[in-house]
Amino acid sequence: xxxxxxxxxxxxxxxxxxxxxxxxxxxxxxxxxxxxxxxxxxxxxxxxxxxxxxxxxxxxxxxxxxxxxxxxxxxxxxxxxxxxxxxxxxxxxxxxxxxxxxxxxxxxxxxxxxxxxxxxxxxxxxxxxxxxxxxxxxxxxxxxxxxxxxxxxxxxxxxxxxxxxxxxxxxxxxxxxxxxxxxxxxxxxxxxxxxxx
Numbered sequence: 001x002x003x004x005x006x007x008x009x010x011x012x013x014x015x016x017x018x019x020x021x022x023x024x025x026x027x028x029x030x031x032x033x034x035x036x037x038x039x040x041x042x043x044x045x046x047x048x049x050x051x052x053x054x055x056x057x058x059x060x061x062x063x064x065x066x067x068x069x070x071x072x073x074x075x076x077x078x079x080x081x082x083x084x085x086x087x088x089x090x091x092x093x094x095x096x097x098x099x100x101x102x103x104x105x106x107x108x109x110x111x112x113x114x115x116x117x118x119x120x121x122x123x124x125x126x127x128x129x130x131x132x133x134x135x136x137x138x139x140x141x142x143x144x145x146x147x148x149x150x151x152x153x154x155x156x157x158x159x160x161x162x163x164x165x166x167x168x169x170x171x172x173x174x175x176x177x178x179x180x181x182x183x184x185x186x187x188x189x190x191x192x193x194x195x196x197x
Contacts, residue, residue, distance in 0.1 A: 007178070011043045014181050017188040022046075022087060022114035023180075024094045026101040026159055028151065030129035031119040031168045032176060033095035039177045041093035051096045054082045063097075080106050087113040098151070102158055115187070117180055118162035123148060125170065163187055 023040065025033040034050050041048035052063055055078055059066050066075045079096075080103050086094055087109050094114070100106050101116070110116050121129075126148055159165075164183045168176065 007043070010178075010181055010185065011045075014185050014188070015044055015046075017185065018044075018091060018115070020091055022090070022092045022094055023184065024087075024096060024110045024114045024116050025119055026096055026110075026116055026162055027098065027119040027168065028121060028126055028148070028155065029098045030126040031098075031121045032129075032173070033119055035173050036119060036168075036176045036180065037093045037095035039173050040180055043177055043181070044093065047092040049086050049092055049094050051079060051083050051086065051094060051100060054086060055079055055097075058082055076103065079103075084109045098155070101162070102155060107158075107161065115164065115184060116162035117184065118159045118165045119168040119176075119180075120156075120159065120165050121168040123152060125168065126152075 023044075023046075025037050025040075027033055034052075037050070038048050055066070055075070056062055059070075059078060061069070063075065066078070076099065079100050083094070083096060083100060083106050086092070096106075101110070107116075123145070127145055130144065130148070164180075164187050166176070166179050166183050
């Protein structure tokens with residue numbers, strides 16, 4: 001029971017520190033942005049949005065269909081607009097697609113309205129997770145491992161610009177949520193007097 005009260009107090013403390021800012025989860029496909037994001041939103045009593053789902057609803061088709069019929073550039077343009085719109089609606093937890101944070105305008109919009117959290121996962125963790133689903137357009141070629149490795153090389157230096165980095169590893173999702181709350185609280189909390197030793 002005490003652990004639940006402590007979790008509630010930490011969540012309430014983070015909510016106060018966030019004020020009107022949202023939390024935006026960035027990282028590779030399979031890093032856990034949606035699953036961790038839903039639980040984080042519930043813990044913080046904030047709305048949750050998944051940018052990919054919002055894009056599908058706006059386009060009236062699935063992401064694989066958008067890639068197939070309109071191409072990746074059209075998808076990325078829609079993604080940028082949807083994320084900008086979501087960020088204007090007030091504090092929430094927002095899970096973004098793996099490529100969203102690569103767009104400079106999107107990064108700027110996130111920086112103005114939110115705190116970014118990079119869920120950083122190693123290649124083997126990502127591979128294990130993405131093999132469970134077959135709806136990832138960027139992995140439709142014959143070698144998902146090579147594709148993921150190439151995307152990691154390209155994207156990790158940009159993801160590193162996020163406000164906070166939390167390692168995504170194989171632990172229960174609620175532990176990941178605790179780790180995100182701790183990292184954001186450390187990032188936002190003013191230093192205590194006496195900490196400067």
